[in-house]
Amino acid sequence: MVTRVETAAATRRALVDAAGALLDAGGPDAVTLREVGARAGVSRSAPYRHFADKESLLAAVATEAWSEVGDALEALVAEPAARPEQALRQALLAMVEIGRTRPHLYRLMFAAPAADPTVVVRAAERTQDLFLEIVAAVVGQGAARQYGGLLLSSAHGVTHLEISGHLLEHKWQATGEQLVDLLIGLLPMD
């Protein structure tokens, strides 16, 4: 027996998945409501039963991506972490990694704030709370707040520059990993 709310939830899932798949495969322009609907097995304007408009659908995709990053960080925090700076390194490289494997999704996560940015920002906030914990284990509770902002910004900058083709390796002679390591080396250890 399939209830109505069950099929509705399943459709919503299929819509978000389809949008994400199209985004990965062909970039933002490839995400059309018609194609999203087709892949989800419904028709072109069915998404309007689940999202206010196209922007809201994309916001849902971004929110899920942030949640996944949050889960990864949560795993890092949960571990014993003999070497705190190793956990920090993994956290920063996780950003570089997702940027490389899913650049369009990464861009979406940092897209221009929507009319009502609360949904995406709230998901990002949890992520940054966890990140703050990881940083505190390295530089201490007191300095974590300022260094956390710098570390997050730098890792994002490295990632975003790299997927934009602006991190010219022949000029800087540095990969994303090397820049992350260089940054961590500059930190005052607690």
Next chain:
Amino acid sequence: MVTRVETAAATRRALVDAAGALLDAGGPDAVTLREVGARAGVSRSAPYRHFADKESLLAAVATEAWSEVGDALEALVAEPAARPEQALRQALLAMVEIGRTRPHLYRLMFAAPAADPTVVVRAAERTQDLFLEIVAAVVGQGAARQYGGLLLSSAHGVTHLEISGHLLEHKWQATGEQLVDLLIGLLPMD
């Protein structure tokens, strides 16, 4: 006497200016070829006499923006610069500044690489060469290449995070300026 090449050049200028103005005023979605043409005093498909397509027009806007940043850096390099780290600070804060005043243009400058990214990248290359000089004056010629990549990435990350609404001040208790100063303070002075 107005020659044909003169009016053509003038039209091209007007098109680029109109596109930039529309971008600043209403974001990427507000830049339609029809409106660009109208503001430039020509009609909807006139831009195709000057640019291959809409993407090429936007690439021209981005290229000009990179040139302006390059000019600003050139002025910094030309000065005597009693304190090299002050020049570096100004260079980094220039990125934060343009991001704040013209966020949509800033995003365009770091947009996804086009099919043929050579045009934009070449303009960015000059900018980064100048930036390399400024960095070398602070950390020395040898270390400039690795630290330059880090500094550029970090400043971009701070700026991009800020205009994306993801640099949560209540969490990190740090403005863009403070993060830039913090980063500079970490550098090994030559």
Next chain:
DNA sequence: TTGTTGAGATGACAACGTCAACTGAAACTG
């Protein structure tokens, strides 16, 4: 059973990027 609800389908519309065909004046050629 009958009425209500809400997910989905369909038709339609305006706006958009883009192209083909056309126009006219400047620039060149003899």
Next chain:
DNA sequence: CAGTTTCAGTTGACGTTGTCATCTCAACAA
């Protein structure tokens, strides 16, 4: 000078897109 070419610009049209109004119909409530 006349004839020809070139090319910036216009207009008409086409396919695609996001979105809305309307309709359908199965799940639920009474």
